[in-house]
Amino acid sequence: MKSRIKVALKQLGLVLSLAVGLMGSSLKAGAQEEIAFATNWKAQGGHAGFYQALADGTYKQYGLDVRIVQGGPQINTRSLLSAGKVDFLLSVPQLALENSRQKIPTAMVAAFFQRDPTTLMAHPGKYKDLADMRRARTIYVARAAQFTYWPWVKHKFGLSDDQVKAYSFTLAPFLADPEAVQQAYATAEPLYIDTFKPDVFLLADYGWSGYSNIIETRREIIEKNPDLVQRFIDASIIGWNNYLYGDRKQANALIKKDNPEMTDAKLDAEIAEIQRLGLVDGGDTLKVGLGAIDLKRFASWFDDLMEVGLYKPGEVDLETVVTDQFVNKGVGLDVRKRLEAQ
Numbered sequence: 001m002k003s004r005i006k007v008a009l010k011q012l013g014l015v016l017s018l019a020v021g022l023m024g025s026s027l028k029a030g031a032q033e034e035i036a037f038a039t040n041w042k043a044q045g046g047h048a049g050f051y052q053a054l055a056d057g058t059y060k061q062y063g064l065d066v067r068i069v070q071g072g073p074q075i076n077t078r079s080l081l082s083a084g085k086v087d088f089l090l091s092v093p094q095l096a097l098e099n100s101r102q103k104i105p106t107a108m109v110a111a112f113f114q115r116d117p118t119t120l121m122a123h124p125g126k127y128k129d130l131a132d133m134r135r136a137r138t139i140y141v142a143r144a145a146q147f148t149y150w151p152w153v154k155h156k157f158g159l160s161d162d163q164v165k166a167y168s169f170t171l172a173p174f175l176a177d178p179e180a181v182q183q184a185y186a187t188a189e190p191l192y193i194d195t196f197k198p199d200v201f202l203l204a205d206y207g208w209s210g211y212s213n214i215i216e217t218r219r220e221i222i223e224k225n226p227d228l229v230q231r232f233i234d235a236s237i238i239g240w241n242n243y244l245y246g247d248r249k250q251a252n253a254l255i256k257k258d259n260p261e262m263t264d265a266k267l268d269a270e271i272a273e274i275q276r277l278g279l280v281d282g283g284d285t286l287k288v289g290l291g292a293i294d295l296k297r298f299a300s301w302f303d304d305l306m307e308v309g310l311y312k313p314g315e316v317d318l319e320t321v322v323t324d325q326f327v328n329k330g331v332g333l334d335v336r337k338r339l340e341a342q
Contacts (some may be wrong), residue, residue, distance in 0.1 A: 008307040016260070023041025026113070032065035036086040039078035042070055043259035045270025046187055046213055047090065048251055049112065049280070049290075051258075055250035062235040064228075070258055081106060082218060088232060090114075091216045093322070094148045097302070102317045105219040107242060110233050110291035111211035111242065113279045115204040116213070118149055118185040121177045128155040130206055140167040140174055140182040156207065157240045178324060185271045186277060204276065211293070211303045212279075213227060220318070230326050237290045237332040239283050240280060245339035278333040282334075289330040298322055 039047050052067065053059045059066045069086055071077045072216060081089040082104050096108045101302075120130065120139070129132050130153065141164050153159055167183055171193065174182040184190055190200050214235065222229055227303075243251055248271075256262050274280055284292040301302055305311050 005242065012204055014342045027291060032060060032063055033068075033230070034065045034067070035088065035232065036067045036069055036080075037088045037090070037232075038069040038071060038079065038086040039090045039261075040071045040092070040213070042261065043068075043255040044262060045255075045267050045274060046113070046117075046185075047152065048248070048255065048267070048271065049240025049243045050090075050236055050271070051239075051254045052243035052248070054233050055254050056239070058235045058238050058242065059232075060135065060179045062231040064231060064235060065076070077275065081218065084218070087217060087221060087228075089216045091214055093211050093214050093298070093301075094194055096214065096216050096313070096321050097305075097316055098111070099216075100321045104257050105200060105320075106216050107219050107222060107320060108211075108216050108234070108293070109229055109295050110215040111213070111324045111334070112215065112236070113211060113213035113326075114203075114266060114281075114283050116208055116210045116281050116284060117211040117274075117279055118179050118203050118208070119184045119186050119190070119276065120153075120201045120203070121174075121190055122181050122201070124196055124199055126179065127199065127201075127224050130159075130201055130203075133163075134158050134160075136163055137179045138165050138177060139163045139182045140165050140180065142167045142169075142183060147310065149208060152208065153203070154305060155308040177299070187273045187279070188228075191266070191269045191273065193322075209297060209304070210289060211298070211301075215291070222323070226325075233291060233326045234331050238335055240290050241332040241335040244275065244281060245336055270279035284328075287330075289331045289333055291327045292305055293324040293327050296323055 037050065043051065054066055054068065058276060069077065069080065076092065077086070077089060078095055080086045093108055096106060099242070111181070122131065122133070127136065131185060133139065134157070139159065143166060154161070155159045174180050175193070175195070184200070186200060186202055190198050215236070252264060252267050255267065281290060284294055302311070302318060304318070306313065
């Protein structure tokens with residue numbers, strides 16, 4: 001009798017042990033990895049696909065618990081990445097280059113704007129192109145631009161630092177001076193002017209080949225947890241496709257919650273411009289998916305920066321700055337096709 005009881009208890013123990021193991025595996029499989037993703041400004045249309053992936057549960061489906069950290073005029077989200085406070089950063093490729101020059105181990109892993117939306121804008125009919133802006137007395141340019149696109153513009157179109165005044169992120173000085181020129185984001189400032197429609201000169205139309213709205217992360221994460229990087233990029237790609245070609249209501253609600261200055265009308269105007277200019281979905285993305293990176297194009301753009309003296313040969317190792325291992329895989333093409341067919 002005692003023997004049968006011992007056998008029964010042993011079998012019960014094995015069953016309980018197996019049940020606990022299966023429960024642990026189930027919990028692990030359903031666990032969500034927490035990550036923090038910092039944007040480059042307050043919530044807006046240029047961030048819509050990421051908010052979509054959060055709102056519609058795409059990040060969750062990929063095992064990610066994503067917290068979006070807004071940027072803004074007084075917030076240095078760039079420092080948050082290198083300090084380990086966030087895991088991914090929405091940035092521009094020039095900052096990835098600067099990190100390399102300063103031996104800060106980060107890298108660009110996706111490009112969600114295939115064309116840089118940076119522009120110079122002017123009052124209607126004042127200038128016919130960028131070269132014609134040599135006649136302008138005042139060009140409002142942000143200080144950061146002195147280390148990015150401005151040296152290239154000067155070199156290529158004969159403009160001068162003597163024309164430059166600091167852009168303080170207000171439209172008032174530009175609006176008050178009919179002869180003035182101002183830097184702008186094609187999806188922002190030109191859409192905010194309601195008294196007239198400015199002439200907008202997109203630098204990408206004049207040969208500026210830089211990407212924008214890139215995803216940057218620490219190289220440590222790439223090396224130790226490439227699966228996390230892949231899941232975040234893939235989910236973001238799906239989110240952007242769902243936003244551009246599907247139902248946007250949930251994402252727009254989250255954007256407006258984070259940034260009460262945004263309205264449905266503003267978001268609609270931004271996204272219409274993003275689509276018209278092919279910023280997110282255009283060029284290479286039509287074949288290889290959103291977030292595409294062409295390493296040869298990146299190298300050619302970097303050569304342009306060296307030509308105008310922003311970098312010296314050997315100062316930056318491009319192999320540590322950018323990688324295409326997480327993109328160009330056709331992710332999301334089926335989603336776009338399905339949504340467009342509906």
